[in-house]
Amino acid sequence: MGLFLIVFGIFLLVVLAMSVGFIVQQKSISGSCGGIASLGMDKACDCDEPCDDKKARMAKEEEWKKNQIH
DSSP states (O other), rough: OOOHHHHHHHHHHHHHHHHHHHHHTTTTOOOOOOOOGGGGSSSSSSSOOOOOHHHHHHHHHEEEEEOOOO
16 A cells, blocks of 8 residues: 555656646647647638638627626
8 A cells, every 4th residue: 555655646746747847838738740730720620711600609709708797
């Protein structure tokens, strides 16, 4: 049981160190390939005109932001 607690404590320290390092660097999380930004795309779909579903979601989000309490 003592060995388990020692190993658990070490893992906990490693996770804590990684999280503090991530917070200090203030970088966004990216995949091993750099995400879609490395492909030269600014958004998830590379369409000039968004589809109707996307327009509806954007309108709902805009309405939510307008009604948001500051």
